[in-house]
Amino acid sequence: MLKNKVVLLAAILLIVVAAVIRFNQIQENHEANKVIAENCIDNEGTVIIQEGLFFTLTSVTCEEGL
Incomplete structure (x- = not known):
């Protein structure tokens, strides 16, 4: 019984x-994406x-204006 509780707790x-x-x-990915997006704008x-x-995490890229 004790072994089951230990396994469950683990x-x-x-x-x-x-x-x-x-x-x-x-959270780190969001902060990095926010910086990239703000710089792009x-x-x-x-x-x-x-x-x-x-x-998977989202990624942000910037397409420079023509």
């Missing part, structure tokens, strides 16, 4: 740690947002 802890790590990745470019699949 699994829950692993899920929480993975979620926190992923949340931090998303300041230089009169066109911001292009590329979304991936469910587990």
Whole structure:
């Protein structure tokens, strides 16, 4: 019985740690994309947002004005 509780606690802890790590990745990606987009707009470019699949992060590129 104690072994099952330890395994369950370890699994829950692993899920929480993975979620926190992923949340931090998303937050850092968002901040980086925001800087790229703001610089692009300041230089009169066109911001292009590329979304991936469910587990991938979005990316932002800048197409310079002609």
